[in-house]
Amino acid sequence: MRALARSLRQVRYLSQLRGGVLSLNGLGENEKRPILCNPAACSLIKHSYDKEFRRYLNQSLVLWRALSTTEANEATGAVGRAGPLLEYERRTTSGELVDGDSCQVDTLRVLQRLYEQLIEHEDSCQLDRYKASEKNGRRRWLWSRLIPQSSYSPVKGLYLYGGVGTGKTMLMDLFYDQLPCNWRKKRIHFHDFMLSVHSRLQMHKGVADPLEVVAGEISDESILLCLDEFMVTDVADALILNRLFQHLFSKGVVLVSTSNRAPDQLYEGGLQRDLFLPFIETLKERCVVHEIGSSTDYRTLGSAGQGFYFVGKVYSELLKQKFYELIGQEIPGPQVVEVVMGRQLQVPRGANGCAYFPFEDLCDRPLGAADYSGLFKKFHTLAMDGVPKFALHNRTAAYRFVTLVDVMYENRARLLCTAEASPVELFERIVTVADAQKISPRTSSRSQKRDDIDLCVDNVLGFAKDRTISRLTEMNSKEYLEQHEANLQDKASQIVHEKSEAIQT
Numbered sequence: 231m232r233a234l235a236r237s238l239r240q241v242r243y244l245s246q247l248r249g250g251v252l253s254l255n256g257l258g259e260n261e262k263r264p265i266l267c268n269p270a271a272c273s274l275i276k277h278s279y280d281k282e283f284r285r286y287l288n289q290s291l292v293l294w295r296a297l298s299t300t301e302a303n304e305a306t307g308a309v310g311r312a313g314p315l316l317e318y319e320r321r322t323t324s325g326e327l328v329d330g331d332s333c334q335v336d337t338l339r340v341l342q343r344l345y346e347q348l349i350e351h352e353d354s355c356q357l358d359r360y361k362a363s364e365k366n367g368r369r370r371w372l373w374s375r376l377i378p379q380s381s382y383s384p385v386k387g388l389y390l391y392g393g394v395g396t397g398k399t400m401l402m403d404l405f406y407d408q409l410p411c412n413w414r415k416k417r418i419h420f421h422d423f424m425l426s427v428h429s430r431l432q433m434h435k436g437v438a439d440p441l442e443v444v445a446g447e448i449s450d451e452s453i454l455l456c457l458d459e460f461m462v463t464d465v466a467d468a469l470i471l472n473r474l475f476q477h478l479f480s481k482g483v484v485l486v487s488t489s490n491r492a493p494d495q496l497y498e499g500g501l502q503r504d505l506f507l508p509f510i511e512t513l514k515e516r517c518v519v520h521e522i523g524s525s526t527d528y529r530t531l532g533s534a535g536q537g538f539y540f541v542g543k544v545y546s547e548l549l550k551q552k553f554y555e556l557i558g559q560e561i562p563g564p565q566v567v568e569v570v571m572g573r574q575l576q577v578p579r580g581a582n583g584c585a586y587f588p589f590e591d592l593c594d595r596p597l598g599a600a601d602y603s604g605l606f607k608k609f610h611t612l613a614m615d616g617v618p619k620f621a622l623h624n625r626t627a628a629y630r631f632v633t634l635v636d637v638m639y640e641n642r643a644r645l646l647c648t649a650e651a652s653p654v655e656l657f658e659r660i661v662t663v664a665d666a667q668k669i670s671p672r673t674s675s676r677s678q679k680r681d682d683i684d685l686c687v688d689n690v691l692g693f694a695k696d697r698t699i700s701r702l703t704e705m706n707s708k709e710y711l712e713q714h715e716a717n718l719q720d721k722a723s724q725i726v727h728e729k730s731e732a733i734q735t
């Protein structure tokens with residue numbers, strides 16, 4: 231079935247490249263079905279110099295005859311499925327998901343509505359990749375550069391926020407997977423999205439309005455943008471978000487996003503926040519804002535700890551032993567890896583996809599999400615020694631640790647570590663302003679020394695810590711480690727597949 235899907239997609243793609251010489255065989259132009267060539271087109275193609283294309287075409291024709299239209303539609307992903315609500319019901323009935331949370335069902339209703347609106351407005355939103363590429367001819371491109379185009383989407387996006395582990399990402403992914411594969415859609419973590427924005431900006435240095443060019447590129451690729459974990463902590467991001475999204479929305483982009491913070495709380499307490507505030511208004515204008523409203527952290531429903539989270543420095547040697555067992559060799563040497571935009575990172579010990587770092591080397595140095603993302607593109611397992619308790623004196627390291635855990639979780643990476651305390655205790659001395667006021671109603675400054683407590687009052691960290699605790703707990707569970715293994719196997723078979731395809735061609 232996969233081979234068929236690939237062949238048909240290829241045929242359809244190539245037909246676009248050849249100016250649409252292929253047409254649907256007996257089907258209306260606008261029907262969402264995979265293409266088949268008509269005899270005239272066949273004879274054109276038969277004389278094509280492109281051997282590879284002829285091979286695909288023949289394969290597709292043979293396979294096509296053996297299949298019903300429905301199967302072929304499913305195979306090519308040309309049509310969507312029943313929608314997130316039905317799919318959720320299917321998964322709860324089959325036992326894949328736990329049932330009974332009305333907040334998740336309410337959220338699904340909102341997602342289902344959005345799903346239906348997008349299906350209804352597929353054409354006006356130009357969601358279909360192939361139709362859009364027909365319209366995105368060179369003439370249209372030139373015209374749009376001469377006269378700036380403004381075409382807000384008729385469909386509002388969704389900003390979904392709420393407590394940690396309540397299933398926001400899972401629901402967004404479920405919604406995303408139900409939409410047709412041939413749509414211009416993208417699902418990406420917010421960190422990675424901003425990284426790609428900054429690297430594109432670098433490439434367009436010197437252009438009059440690089441943000442508009444970048445927005446143009448992004449919207450050409452994806453009209454539906456699903457961003458996981460919208461979280462603004464970086465002043466450089468905060469200052470460009472409004473203009474970036476104004477351009478994106480004016481180019482028809484529909485944003486669907488998950489976050490732990492309500493729009494009004496984004497970048498709370500951040501530097502130059504007044505310059506960020508217009509973004510909040512832009513966001514509210516273009517997205518329906520929905521709070522999931524649940525307080526169930528589904529991560530805590532998983533199996534008890536099975537992983538490698540050791541409390542106490544005494545376990546440092548054990549950590550090293552486990553690390554050597556995983557890589558299958560004694561004391562590997564240091565490695566230098568390129569992480570992002572030519573930047574290099576020294577891995578103190580690394581081999582076979584596993585890296586070993588003392589905590590300080592990874593979280594007490596000027597590293598950020600970009601470096602961590604680059605690192606986990608190369609390594610699937612991290613052994614980290616000496617995670618300390620966090621407080622005011624090591625607040626910056628706490629920020630980095632939170633980011634590191636986010637990136638690892640997103641990549642389904644495995645963590646082995648020794649820490650000074652349990653995940654909850656690590657963050658005991660990081661509190662929000664509201665928490666600090668409960669401790670002492672007169673607290674107004676960012677920090678407060680109470681006896682020997684080095685309390686850190688920080689709203690961004692104070693809220694983010696719940697997510698980190700929840701994730702550290704899940705990363706230690708049997709289910710997570712199974713997902714990590716499955717992910718590794720998927721990647722390995724993808725590499726084998728790509729290699730065999732490269733050999734064939």
Ligand SMILES: Nc1ncnc2c1ncn2[C@@H]1O[C@H](COP(=O)(O)OP(=O)(O)OP(=O)(O)O)[C@@H](O)[C@H]1O
Nearest residue numbers: 327328393394395396397398399400490528529697
């Ligand atoms: N109904 C459910 N049944 C079973 N597992 C669930 C259910 N909802 C969520 N989960 C699981 O709980 C974990 C946390 O869910 P998810 O990552 O979607 O939460 P989140 O709200 O995005 O969390 P965070 O705010 O920390 O990013 C995931 O492993 C997810 O698969």
